Amino acid sequence: MKSFIRNAKHILRQIFDSDYFPEGADVVRNRPDKFELGRCVPFLILHLGCLGVLWVGWSWTAVILAIFLYAVRMFAITAFYHRYFSHRTFRTSRIAQFLFAVIGNTAIQRGALWWAAVHRHHHRHSDHDEDIHSPARQGFLWAHIGWMTSSRNFPTDYSAVPDLARYPELRFLNRFDLIVPVLFGLSLFGLGYLLERFFPSLGTSPAQIFVWGFFVSTTVLLHGTLFINSLAHTFGRRRFETGDDSRNSLLLALLTLGEGWHNNHHRYMYSARQGFYWWEIDISYYLLKFLSMFGIVWGLREVPKVVYDESRNARFSYRRAKP
Ligand SMILES: [Zn+2]
Numbered sequence: 001m002k003s004f005i006r007n008a009k010h011i012l013r014q015i016f017d018s019d020y021f022p023e024g025a026d027v028v029r030n031r032p033d034k035f036e037l038g039r040c041v042p043f044l045i046l047h048l049g050c051l052g053v054l055w056v057g058w059s060w061t062a063v064i065l066a067i068f069l070y071a072v073r074m075f076a077i078t079a080f081y082h083r084y085f086s087h088r089t090f091r092t093s094r095i096a097q098f099l100f101a102v103i104g105n106t107a108i109q110r111g112a113l114w115w116a117a118v119h120r121h122h123h124r125h126s127d128h129d130e131d132i133h134s135p136a137r138q139g140f141l142w143a144h145i146g147w148m149t150s151s152r153n154f155p156t157d158y159s160a161v162p163d164l165a166r167y168p169e170l171r172f173l174n175r176f177d178l179i180v181p182v183l184f185g186l187s188l189f190g191l192g193y194l195l196e197r198f199f200p201s202l203g204t205s206p207a208q209i210f211v212w213g214f215f216v217s218t219t220v221l222l223h224g225t226l227f228i229n230s231l232a233h234t235f236g237r238r239r240f241e242t243g244d245d246s247r248n249s250l251l252l253a254l255l256t257l258g259e260g261w262h263n264n265h266h267r268y269m270y271s272a273r274q275g276f277y278w279w280e281i282d283i284s285y286y287l288l289k290f291l292s293m294f295g296i297v298w299g300l301r302e303v304p305k306v307v308y309d310e311s312r313n314a315r316f317s318y319r320r321a322k323p
Pocket residue numbers: 122126228229233246262266
């Protein structure tokens with residue numbers, strides 16, 4: 001009985017404290033890679049929650065809110081988790097960096113430090129043996145979501161993000177990465193209550209706002225983001241010979257507010273824009289430009305001439321990269 005209580009305590013603490021590894025983070029990191037059923041539970045809950053629409057129905061208010069929350073949070077993930085925290089392609093204030101880390105946190109893709117550490121690792125080892133989500137090496141399903149269930153990928157490698165780890169507020173969000181999603185879910189319930197009470201003509205309810213805003217929006221957002229690991233290394237055009245399988249895709253770029261120009265990005269990851277030309281639609285970049293007009297972000301890094309020269313000489317090709 002005592003050991004049962006102790007185990008339950010460990011599991012409970014691990015759920016809320018992402019830095020808690022009684023056996024040591026290094027031990028966990030050295031485990032073999034495998035698909036772990038226990039770690040599928042959060043994803044299962046997220047997906048099963050979408051079935052709630054069968055009970056709560058739909059209204060334009062709920063659907064528009066879900067799309068709005070998808071867009072805002074996709075921007076937080078692409079512009080901040082990816083282009084700012086992972087690649088430092090522009091600068092911003094400490095307050096803005098915290099706010100967008102909070103918004104990104106509602107996407108249930110863990111904290112910004114974990115996300116950036118994993119992503120920097122991906123760029124160092126793209127589609128080579130050490131890459132933790134390469135469709136060419138480990139198959140599409142593993143690259144898409146399987147790798148997230150493997151406990152060896154769970155601890156945050158703080159040594160990969162020393163520039164971010166020096167902010168205690170970011171470390172806190174990263175360590176207790178469920179606090180924000182729980183508060184987000186409760187806020188949606190509260191919003192649903194207020195809408196039902198004060199705007200009954202909208203025909204919505206707390207449960208409906210919660211199911212659409214939390215479950216549906218977040219699940220689609222998760223897959224939209226994960227497509228960059230799986231689809232953007234499988235389907236699309238290659239402009240640059242980058243030594244990996246990264247691709248450019250307009251469809252993925254539209255879905256992810258600009259991340260679909262992934263071959264461009266693997267060629268030059270230090271640029272705030274991933275669509276290198278005006279016809280390569282990159283909504284996150286346009287929004288960053290807009291924010292820069294108000295001084296919320298600044299110092300957006302551009303694509304250097306040498307990369308444009310290389311692009312002009314490159315032949316567009318669907319061929320796979322040479323290993
Ligand atoms: Zn990639």
